[in-house]
Amino acid sequence: MHASESRAPPLRAPTVASQTERSLTPASPTIHPSWRQVSFEEQATVLRENLAEVLEKEEEWSQAAQTLAGIDLDSGVRNVDPAYKLRQNVRIAMLYLEDDDPISAEQFIKKASSLMGAAKDELPGSCQPLLRAVVLERILRRDEVELFGGTLKPHQRALLPDSTTVLDCAVMQHNLLAASKLYNNIYVEELGALLGVTPERAEQVAADMMQEGRLQGSIDQVASLIHFADREEPLVPWDARIKALCCRVNDIVDAFTEHPEASANARAGGGGGVGG
Incomplete structure (x- = not known):
């Protein structure tokens, strides 16, 4: 009998198979660091907007304004639409007005006014005269205030205990400051x-x-x-x-008038100064 020969199983072609497997394995994408930062800022923006909306419903006006103010509108990583910047600054200002804080509101009103040129079509026409007057520290007219008040939500026009609104108080204080400059x-x-x-x-x-x-x-x-x-x-x-200098010159002239010998000595020692 012939000794049975042990045969090894046929070998696979590792090179071809491994190449095929590698071709079927999805390559992990290379993410640029700036993309990660853009994604993070966008997610943070959405979270802050949602949180501000909740705080606004709970009438936590100042906290809602501070939450929105924390959004980086001037990021060098992502491009932020000027119209969006404008809307956010106006919204923050209105929240501060709701909290009876016209000083903080004025800061964001001025920011919004500086963006009017870049997004003038996005802002209601009734807002533009009022924002311009605030920046110029001009007394606000009643018709300007009424036009702007028409853009407010019902809860933003709610009456205070003295039968005035938050907008009325803010306008009154602004006009008083404007009057103090006139x-x-x-x-x-x-x-x-x-x-x-x-x-x-x-x-x-x-x-x-x-x-x-x-x-x-x-x-x-x-x-x-x-x-x-x-x-x-x-x-x-x-x-x-100028007045002090003129007085000093007059004093010198008077001194020379009272003491002519001092004037003569000064001319003699001055090396041909001002001639008589």
Whole structure:
């Protein structure tokens, strides 16, 4: 008998098979670091918008505004639409107004106004005059306020205990600050007419703003007159220096007039200075 030969199983072609398997295995994509950052910022934006919406429904106005303000609108990684920036800044400003914080609101109103040129068609026409007036620190007219108020939601027009709205209070305080830049003083009755409120209400608003450090001035209750703090004009220091120099020159001329020998010595020792 012939010894049975042990035959090994046929060998597979490892090279071809491995190449085929490798070709069927999906390659892990190479993600650029900036793409990851863009994705992270977009997700963070969505989360902040959703959280702000929840806070707004709970009437946590200031927290909602701060949440939206945390969105990076000036990121150098992703391109943010100017219209989106504009809407966000207006929304943040309105939330601060809802919380009776016109100072914080004004900061975002000015930001929104600077974006009006890039996204002017995205902003309701009723908003543009008011935003422009705020930036220019001009007194807001009643018709401008009414047009802007028409864009507010019902809860944003809710009445406060004194039968005014948050917008009314914000406009009143803005107009009072604008008036302080136009007048050195004003009678309480005239201020009330300017603000569209009673003289008593105008005086109370001015007193509150002065106490909070938001308005510089004083109130003369006897004369019913409000004095705004003096604002030094840009040319006042320059005029003062010129006046001081002229006075110094006059002093020198007077000294030479009283002591002519000093004038003669000065000319003799001056090496041919100003001739007589």
